[in-house]
Amino acid sequence: MTRPGKDTSRRVKTGKGRTASQVRWLERQLNDPYVKQAKADGYRSRAAYKLIELDDKFTLLHGTRRIVDLGIAPGGWAQVVRKRAPKAAIVGIDLLETDPIDGVTILQMDFMDDNAPAVLKTALGGPPDLVLSDMAANTVGHKQTDHLRTMGLVEAAAYFATETLSDKGAFVAKVLAGGTDAELLGYLKRHFKTVKHAKPPASRKGSSEWYVVAQGFKGRE
Structure with missing residues (x-):
């Protein structure tokens, strides 16, 4: 791109x-040139280019059959998936209302709800090849608190991924500056062949966000 x-x-x-x-x-x-490009390309948000750039680097979407999009609103990532993996089944979840996307099942509920994992599994109809998470907690202005809240979502997403992914599947999640904490990083390395951090060019320079990319799921222990 x-x-x-x-x-x-x-x-x-x-x-x-x-x-x-x-x-x-x-x-x-x-x-912001990405905002202007998103409007020109018909994407709902500039975040679409983050997934495009991550896919260009890590080949995440090639050959995927089922995908879970955690924190789908407003839908930019799902739009990219539909273009790059048009035959894949996609189920997204978000607490916020998300306008319909052709070919995408959207659930409006809190991913942290105890029932959410089971609802996602049922809606997808089989194990996902890829779990995407662009979730971030609402900030309260206290750096340490905001970090802990967001990392709590990352941990929940990682555990969901390792409980549902197909063999050799992948997991991608937004983390904050400093990357994934040691405990979670160790957990991912036990379950995936490769675990890397990346900051796609579409992430604003002043932003603290990074992405952890875990590929080659080893299967459930």
Whole structure:
């Protein structure tokens, strides 16, 4: 994929009830080449390019038959899957409402709900070849708390993956700066042949997000 080119910076005027942080966010959106490219390509979010870039590097989607998309809203990753693996069955889950996507089963419920794993398995109809997680906890402004909350979601996603994946399957999840903590990293290395961290170019330079990519699921012990 060719990376979107840079464009002339645009400024947002203050006023109209906007706070300084809202102005900064609007300016960033207006001047973000990935946002503009997403609109041109018909993707619901710039996050689509993160999966595209991860797939280009790790060949995640080739030959996949069943895929779980954890934290599917607004649907950019599922759109990429539909284009790159059109025959794959896709089931997504999110607490937020997500507009329908042709060929994708979308469940509106909390992944941390005790019933969520069973509902996902039933909807998919078989073991997934790939579990994707772009989930992140709502931030409260306290760095350590935000990190712990997000890593809790990553851990839950990892355990779900190792309980459901087909042999040689893969797991991809968003983590924060510093990568996966030692305990979880060890867990993934016991269950997968390779475990790597990556920061796709579409991730903003100032963002603390990285992705852990675990491939070659060894099967359940």
